[in-house]
Amino acid sequence: MPMPMSYNWLLVLLSYAVAVLGSFTALQLAVAIPLARNQRQKTAAVAMAGGAMGLGAIWAMHFIAMLACDSGMDVTYxxxxxxLSAVVAFAACSGGLLLVGxxxxxxxxxxxxxxxxGVGVASMHYLGMAAMMMPATVNYDYGVVFLxxxxxxxASMAALWLAFNLRGPLQMIGSALVMGVAVCGMxxxxxxxxxxxxxxxxxxxxxxxxxRVGNLGVTIFVITATLLGLTLVLHYWRQRYRSSLSI
Structure with missing residues (x-):
């Protein structure tokens, strides 16, 4: 008999918040990819943007949202x-950014x-599901899996288009909000x-x-949000520093 599921709505909201913050950070960092002057700069830009999107906007969002799900039984991961699911998310996002940039x-x-x-991100999701250890079996509706x-x-195509076609801060904020909905929707x-x-x-x-779950969801959010925030601060500082050199 299927077990009923409920959600911790604080963690649901935190999962959306980290998806938006990660998307905004990735959009900011992706601007540097086509502007890179050499392969070293391009590799660094791809790794930074891929990390923000893959590990921040997608993997952290996924894991926090997994912890938000309560099926009435103890679950460990x-x-x-x-x-491995984090590595897949990072590799998929970095690969997509490199190809299109x-x-x-x-x-x-x-x-x-x-x-x-997209295939990498969805694969990361189901790898994350496979990491669940619990006194239950998981069955899938493959039509919904395909969806x-x-x-x-x-969502990946939208994220990549936005990353390389929008530059204004307000446009990026709006895009990050939309991407948060898309990532959570998936x-x-x-x-x-x-x-x-x-x-x-x-x-x-x-x-x-x-x-084990405990306060792991909130902990992951705090750590991820802090790292993304520091990444944004460093990015803006480097932009100001380079601008001062060109004056």
Whole structure:
């Protein structure tokens, strides 16, 4: 029999907030990719923007939102699979940014980069789901799973287009708010695809050594928001410093 799920709405709101902050930071940092003067600068710009989007806007949002879900049973998370999901998110976003930001912008490159990034982001989500260790089995509605992949690809294409076509601060704030909705929409669509069924109390190996919930959701938000904030401050400082040198 499927187990009912409820949500901690504080963590839901924090998941959206970190998605918006991560998206805004990534949009700011992505501007440096096509302006890079050499490969070292381009690699650094891609890594910074990819980290902000992949680890901040997407992975942290996903994990906080996972912790917001309450199925009425104790859940721990496999540390290795959880870490792997973060690597996948970072690699997918960095790869998408590199593909679309290298050379002349085109719709064909946008489609390819968006697909790469979207499939990676959706894969990260289901890897994160696989990291859950609990006395239950998870079944999926594959039609809804497919829909979540479509949303992920569409959101990725939108994020990449915005990153390389908008420059004004107000436009970027608006874009980040929209991206937060898109990222959360993909996650909660993926969650809607899952049904949890009690397996009689049997827990998988390693359950006792997994990451436990507690205040983990708020902790991840605080750490991620602090790192993103510091990244923005450093980015703005470097911009002002370079501007002062050119005067």
């Amino acid at each position: 496999d540390p290795a699979i959880t870490a 290298d050379g002349q912008f085109s719709w064909l490159k946008l489609a390819g980069a968006g697909t790469c990034m 979540s992949f479509v949303i992920a690809v569409a 996650h909660y669509t993926g969650m809607a695809a899952a049904t949890f069924e009690d397996n009689g109390g049997q827990v998988p190996d390693g359950y006792a050594d997994g990451l």
